[in-house]
Amino acid sequence: MKTFRAFMEKAKGWRLHVGKNPDGLPGRSVVLFPSLPGTLCCGLAGILVIKGEGDGTPPDYPALLAGCLRAVQGRSLGKVLDGSLEPASWLDPEALGRFEDLVYRLKQDPRSQWNLFFGGHQEQLEELCTETASFAGAEELLFEKNAARFSTRDTETLSKALIHLK
16 A cells, blocks of 8 residues: 555656647646657557656767767877877777767667757768778778787787777
């Protein structure tokens, strides 16, 4: 009984709708059998939509991802080759971790995906992808040309960082 009361307290303020389009509904809404024009949902998505509070502004993923890429580019293999950077710091492992985390969060956030693709930011994301692929390719070529200069341990460290970037 105590658990049921706790559930009912949390459920206060939520609105229940049947057969409505969730786009025009306020936050804290539950929609059974949502009506989404031009979309055929199957499975659970065709039965239930939960629209959370979501009043906050979504993160600017293109800008955040671009910032991570700049940090990664700032630790290029050229700096390792000239001795100003240790192999373990190549491609800024912390920035690569943030980059990976941002991509994961974007994949989990449908609202941000919608804003990204239908809010005119798709070109920014495409440019970022092209720039990342170009940078990764250039770093890989440079690494292949200079692989003999590194110890086996450093080669393994550098290979792991390059795989992480890709």
